[in-house]
Amino acid sequence: MPARPAHPDLRGHIIPIGGAEDKVLGRNILRRFAELCGLERGRVVVLCTASMDPETPDRYIELFRNVGVGDVRVCDPRVRQDADAAAANLDGATGVFLTGGDQLRLSTILGGTAIARRLRRMNADGVHVAGTSAGAAFLSEHMIAFGKEGGTPIAGQATLAAGLGLTNRLMIDQHFRQRDRMGRLLSALAYNPFAIGIGLDEDTAGFIGPDDVMEVVGSGGITVVDAAQIEHSAMATTPEGRPVELIGLRLHMLVHGSRFDLKFRRASPAPVVVGPG
């Protein structure tokens, strides 16, 4: 369960990113996150537990410094035994960034530790939490742990696990277009249609504000699957490996500037930009 903020409008942003965010040119997503975190007055802590690449911490330290964050630190517990002690590294952060890697490293190493509790509390109190790729999958209460590729849902295609729990409204998938994941997102929703499925393309993020309105930032799209009005899910009776019947989903393809209100389940188009002349 997400921690309850004293004032709901104080919650920090929740920012799932579809992986492979631009780190070279526009860096729109990282810049936007850095601005939210206060730039030179901000402190961003990079949580690297998902990654097995030893260069990940230094890479993100440099990146966040380059987009203007005054104080960048690393929190990098590699085993569960270090997680409680490492929680202190989060102190004073205005933003926390979870790197990519394997979301099951995040859930198995951090689940139930002081870091997980602290992250929920901090986010409820106004600290922004972003995650890319595996880091994005982990943000929600229900996490797609792994699954097979393919456009249509197959029973048993997606394996769910408990995630960090900053929100329980979402089922998040990433590298969406690039790895053909519509089927696994749909099969995850088919178990229990209460959640909203969001499939994030690479270099694309959803900036979810304290009002639970998500704004799309980046060069790709976000596929939103809303199962609230679903008339039928055959998941309970579909044998493993067979396609799953689902009737009455709503689908939106959102791009940079589009918004989606997670509370009222309403999409709004990107504002039309009028150029000179």
Add this chain to the structure above:
Amino acid sequence: MPARPAHPDLRGHIIPIGGAEDKVLGRNILRRFAELCGLERGRVVVLCTASMDPETPDRYIELFRNVGVGDVRVCDPRVRQDADAAAANLDGATGVFLTGGDQLRLSTILGGTAIARRLRRMNADGVHVAGTSAGAAFLSEHMIAFGKEGGTPIAGQATLAAGLGLTNRLMIDQHFRQRDRMGRLLSALAYNPFAIGIGLDEDTAGFIGPDDVMEVVGSGGITVVDAAQIEHSAMATTPEGRPVELIGLRLHMLVHGSRFDLKFRRASPAPVVVGPG
């Protein structure tokens, strides 16, 4: 425009198949088509123009004989100049089957010829017309000629062409799950949301009756995208290569036994089969 039948309920079935239909074991789709066509009293004409494989005609002759069709013939014009003369081969058919291959061969060789006119007239008068893979794509008024893979729609991703025109209600795509074609189907619909998009997995067919109710037959799924209630399509203003914003689509994942009413745009789940004990 589809030819107008004297009595609307006399129209033959229109049967798009997602390709790679089972030719060895259950052969459910081919059997069902053979039954519709009258089995031993029927005459099925196999139209092979899409295919460049010289074994295609003999293969389908044997297949349809094996599932009980009394009279199986081939119509196989290879160039446009032969198409008008070959139209006589369709005489007396109770069913016509369009093989796979390249749908642009079908439209460039048969479009505007006596064969295309005859097929529309025959279907309107009660002859069943099935097509697999390229043959399925060609059945509708608007045909996806080709396009790139990927789960989310990109401007310019799908190239449309005029098809045979047995129905104008549908935009048909095939090998759907197997070739990751959700994006190209969505981008085809984004141009003009009046049509209903159907994405057929392999070994899966939609049997569309004279009442415009489609029944799903086969081992895969049919993805139905209904854009009738769409609130916004950004296709007019999206530069080529960029993701297309689409808000308010309806999505259904249908399986063997599911039905979709193309007139009223309503999906119904497959009947629950109660086994012994």
